[in-house]
Amino acid sequence: MAALDTVSLTIMFAALLLLAGILSSLVALRFGAPLLLVFLLVGILAGESGPGGIKFDDVRTTYLVGAVALALILFDGGLRTRLATFRSAFAPAAVLATIGVLLTAALTALVVRFLLGFDWIESLLVGAMVASTDAAAVFLLIHARGLRLRPRVGATLEIESATNDPFAIFLTVALVEMAMAVNEPWYTALEELAVQAVGGAVIGFVGGRVIVAALNRLELPQGLHAPLVTTAALVVFGAAQVLHASGFLAVYLAGLIVGNRPTRAHSGVIAFLDATTWLAQIVMFVLLGLLAWPTRLAEHSLPALEVAAALMFFARPLVVFLCLAPFRFSWREKVFVSWVGLRGAVGIFLASIPLLVGMRDALVFFDIGFVVVLVSLLVQGWTVALAARRLHIALPRSLPAPRRIELDLPGQLEHELVGYAIGPKNPYLRRRLIPTWAKLTLVVRDGRVLAAAEADEIREGDYAYFLAPPEKARALDRFFVDMPPPAAPDVRLLGDFFVSADVTLGTLGEIYGLAIAPEERAVTLADFFAAHLDHKAKVGDRLPLGTIELVVDGVAKGRVTTVGLYLAEAAEPTAPESLLAQVRLFAARAFARLRGGGPERRAK
Amino acid sequence: MALTDLVVPQAVVPSLRVNSKKQALQELATRAAAICGRSEREVLEVLMQRERLGSTGIGSGIAIPHGKLAKLERLFGVFARLERPIDFDALDGQPVDLLFLLLAPEAAGADHLKALARIARLLRDPEIAQKLRESRDAEALYAVLMSGSGEM
Numbered sequence: 001m002a003a004l005d006t007v008s009l010t011i012m013f014a015a016l017l018l019l020a021g022i023l024s025s026l027v028a029l030r031f032g033a034p035l036l037l038v039f040l041l042v043g044i045l046a047g048e049s050g051p052g053g054i055k056f057d058d059v060r061t062t063y064l065v066g067a068v069a070l071a072l073i074l075f076d077g078g079l080r081t082r083l084a085t086f087r088s089a090f091a092p093a094a095v096l097a098t099i100g101v102l103l104t105a106a107l108t109a110l111v112v113r114f115l116l117g118f119d120w121i122e123s124l125l126v127g128a129m130v131a132s133t134d135a136a137a138v139f140l141l142i143h144a145r146g147l148r149l150r151p152r153v154g155a156t157l158e159i160e161s162a163t164n165d166p167f168a169i170f171l172t173v174a175l176v177e178m179a180m181a182v183n184e185p186w187y188t189a190l191e192e193l194a195v196q197a198v199g200g201a202v203i204g205f206v207g208g209r210v211i212v213a214a215l216n217r218l219e220l221p222q223g224l225h226a227p228l229v230t231t232a233a234l235v236v237f238g239a240a241q242v243l244h245a246s247g248f249l250a251v252y253l254a255g256l257i258v259g260n261r262p263t264r265a266h267s268g269v270i271a272f273l274d275a276t277t278w279l280a281q282i283v284m285f286v287l288l289g290l291l292a293w294p295t296r297l298a299e300h301s302l303p304a305l306e307v308a309a310a311l312m313f314f315a316r317p318l319v320v321f322l323c324l325a326p327f328r329f330s331w332r333e334k335v336f337v338s339w340v341g342l343r344g345a346v347g348i349f350l351a352s353i354p355l356l357v358g359m360r361d362a363l364v365f366f367d368i369g370f371v372v373v374l375v376s377l378l379v380q381g382w383t384v385a386l387a388a389r390r391l392h393i394a395l396p397r398s399l400p401a402p403r404r405i406e407l408d409l410p411g412q413l414e415h416e417l418v419g420y421a422i423g424p425k426n427p428y429l430r431r432r433l434i435p436t437w438a439k440l441t442l443v444v445r446d447g448r449v450l451a452a453a454e455a456d457e458i459r460e461g462d463y464a465y466f467l468a469p470p471e472k473a474r475a476l477d478r479f480f481v482d483m484p485p486p487a488a489p490d491v492r493l494l495g496d497f498f499v500s501a502d503v504t505l506g507t508l509g510e511i512y513g514l515a516i517a518p519e520e521r522a523v524t525l526a527d528f529f530a531a532h533l534d535h536k537a538k539v540g541d542r543l544p545l546g547t548i549e550l551v552v553d554g555v556a557k558g559r560v561t562t563v564g565l566y567l568a569e570a571a572e573p574t575a576p577e578s579l580l581a582q583v584r585l586f587a588a589r590a591f592a593r594l595r596g597g598g599p600e601r602r603a604k
Numbered sequence: 605m606a607l608t609d610l611v612v613p614q615a616v617v618p619s620l621r622v623n624s625k626k627q628a629l630q631e632l633a634t635r636a637a638a639i640c641g642r643s644e645r646e647v648l649e650v651l652m653q654r655e656r657l658g659s660t661g662i663g664s665g666i667a668i669p670h671g672k673l674a675k676l677e678r679l680f681g682v683f684a685r686l687e688r689p690i691d692f693d694a695l696d697g698q699p700v701d702l703l704f705l706l707l708a709p710e711a712a713g714a715d716h717l718k719a720l721a722r723i724a725r726l727l728r729d730p731e732i733a734q735k736l737r738e739s740r741d742a743e744a745l746y747a748v749l750m751s752g753s754g755e756m
Contacts, residue, residue: 433699435691436691475696476697479699496662496720497658497660497668497724498658498662498695499657500657500658508657510672511653513711513717547717548717553695562658567718
């Protein structure tokens with residue numbers, strides 16, 4: 001019986017710990033602290049040096065749980081990434097995830113070598129451990145903070161974090177082997193890397209396709225679709241790892257494919273994975289906190305802080321500016337990408353590899369890795385939103401979690417059934433307003449289902465269901481959910497007014513008094529962008545037109561659909577993306593002045 | 605150019621009762637016509653011409669319908685706060701309750717753009733918008749509009 005009691009106790013304590021983790025998110029939200037850090041602290045407090053006093057030093061279990069959690073987080077990340085965004089950010093992200101990781105490791109190693117006096121291999125090992133950005137941390141911070149970045153910036157960070165793990169893991173493992181003097185010819189290491197990358201990509205691609213096919217073909221009982229997808233994702237991860245391919249890469253790609261193909265039960269899968277990912281993150285970080293020995297950490301904290309500082313202020317910014325130089329990013333965006341090089345579980349996970357294989361002085365590495373991650377989460381994690389605002393790169397409107405019910409309609413992609421509970425404070429009751437594109441379909445009142453005609457007026461206590469185009473479902477929230485007013489949009493990003501891209505330059509010029517060449521009068525804004533941009537139009541791209549600037553606001557299938565008009569006066573001069581655009585803008589302004597637009601006043 | 609030159613106190617409507625975008629534009633056109641001495645039809649026409657390119661609902665419950673009229677003597681503005689927000693096809697889908705109408709002479713060029721930018725950025729300031737939504741009467745609304753315009 002005693003054995004059973006131990007099991008029950010373990011279950012109870014583990015569950016309590018998890019509960020503490022979940023409840024701690026309330027604290028985090030109130031103080032704006034990074035959630036992951038709070039989870040980590042819960043683990044540390046419960047651990048042997050904290051009041052909890054739980055003895056836990058099972059590196060193997062931590063590794064196992066960490067790997068599963070990471071796999072789920074990456075799959076979820078892939079699932080939410082749109083393929084178009086992925087394509088637009090793939091090249092910069094890939095450079096960051098490969099050359100970037102190598103350079104970061106090397107630059108950090110340089111500092112470690114001279115500050116801490118480790119030998120070269122050990123220094124490189126420390127560099128490799130902290131070289132990769134953490135998918136969990138990056139995804140969570142970007143999504144949970146409701147930061148709307150320019151899609152390309154956000155996607156670059158996400159894809160980088162999802163794809164750089166294989167490279168960092170490979171580097172770490174290779175260096176551990178070297179440090180332990182495992183004698184293998186140098187080219188086996190390269191071979192391994194190739195197998196990791198190519199194998200991971202292939203398995204992920206095939207796995208994703210198989211999951212989609214299974215989801216759409218198998219007649220599973222209701223409710224089993226989401227668990228099927230989730231376990232299948234873990235199978236993809238496991239299979240890749242067994243074959244010495246990168247499971248992390250594979251599972252991210254599989255997620256990307258599943259998320260971008262029409263599947264059954266899509267919203268169910270997303271909701272299920274959302275919950276699973278949260279749980280995975282809490283379990284992983286609480287466990288990592290448990291594993292740490294804070295009293296001993298203090299011993300190595302000074303050198304670790306030096307490593308963290310070198311990474312954040314020297315290695316990462318330098319690498320980002322080097323790697324992103326060939327791509328079109330503004331300096332503000334590069335600074336932001338540098339700052340959001342968040343380290344997380346992967347770092348700790350990699351730091352535990354020396355422990356796992358029983359390397360000499362393995363604890364030193366673990367402690368350094370741990371402190372670097374802690375500092376990164378604390379300093380960078382806490383200031384991500386601030387940095388985005390200060391650098392003027394966050395788009396406005398943070399969308400809070402919508403309080404609506406969404407139902408997929410079978411065989412219907414144009415409409416979605418969206419439902420709202422009409423509580424006493426529902427804005428509808430104040431305004432009585434339904435947009436023209438949404439159709440009231442059903443009202444559930446006192447447990448009875450009423451058709452729209454029967455229901456007459458929507459009343460308090462009703463559940464109202466509307467048919468609406470999926471892309472506008474979010475906008476419907478404004479009518480039925482009490483939302484805090486959105487933050488003031490940054491006009492520099494969006495423009496002051498908006499017009500459809502079908503408008504011709506001539507019409508626009510007439511209304512706003514812009515000088516348009518006669519041969520250009522019939523050109524639509526969409527064509528104007530197509531002709532004058534040397535790349536595919538993206539949200540935020542700008543072109544001067546007479547005295548104003550046009551800003552791409554909406555794009556569909558590579559063509560501009562809506563355009564913001566930035567009436568440049570009265571604000572500080574904007575920083576266009578490229579030198580060329582700057583020259584163009586300058587020329588346009590000078591030209592307008594010559595034509596008698598009057599001297600431009602740069603009044604504040 | 606200051607906002608005081610654009611909006612006279614009589615051009616501030618503290619609580620306009622309308623049910624649709626069309627009705628709102630009509631009401632604004634009526635008031636603008638009375639102030640600038642042009643026909644209501646003419647004013648409505650230029651406003652509709654601009655709305656056809658895309659809604660002037662710029663988000664956060666604000667709309668700034670505008671247009672140009674030949675031989676207008678100067679820029680004219682009318683501000684209205686709606687009693688109940690209406691659907692204005694705004695870009696963010698949010699119902700609109702603060703409206704600023706701006707009419708400009710055909711030849712206004714840069715002045716027109718400056719005034720538009722100034723009004724848009726003024727109303728986008730969440731503090732100003734909040735104050736406008738809380739103000740009860742025309743004088744208070746006018747005071748808020750003028751107080752904010754100095755900082756631009």
